[in-house]
Amino acid sequence: MKAILIIMPVLLNIWIVLLQVDSVFPSLLAALVVGLYKGNRIGPDIKNIFNIGKVNYSLKNPVRIVELTSATLLSLSTDILSLVHFFKDGLSSDEFIFFSITLGYSVIFGFILFRFLFLFLYILQDHSKESL
Secondary structure, three states: OHHHHHHHHHHHHHHHHHHOOOOOHHHHHHHHHHHHHHHHHHOOOHHHHOOOOOOOOOOOOHHHHHHHHHHHHHHHOOOHHHHHHHHHHOOOHHHHHHHHHHHHHHHHHHHHHHHHHHOOHHHHHHHHHHHO
C-alpha cells in the first residue's frame, strides 16, 4: 500500500507532463478515487473519512511521511506543467518568485490534502487485514 501511495501520483505527474494535460480534472479524479476508497473502508461516518475534529498523529511515523509525500505529489500535479516550464526555460530572478509562489501554495495544498484526506489511509488497510 505504501508503494501505491507514492507510485500513483508520480505516474499521474508523468502522464500529465508527457501528454501536456493542462487541466485539474486528472488531479481531482485521483483525489476522488482516494476519497472513495477511504469512504468505502470507513463507512458513512463523514467525521472519520475527512478527519474532522482533533486527531493525533506524528510525522515521525514513516507511514505518515508516505501519506504526506503522496498528498504533496498529488497537489503538485495541478501545477506540474508550469514547474516543468520553469526548469525547461531556466529560472530568471523574476520567474524564481513565481516558481516559489507556485511551489509554496502547492505544498500548502498538499498539507491540506494530507490532513483532511490522506491521513490514516494506511491504518485502514492494516485494520482490514486484521478483521479477515
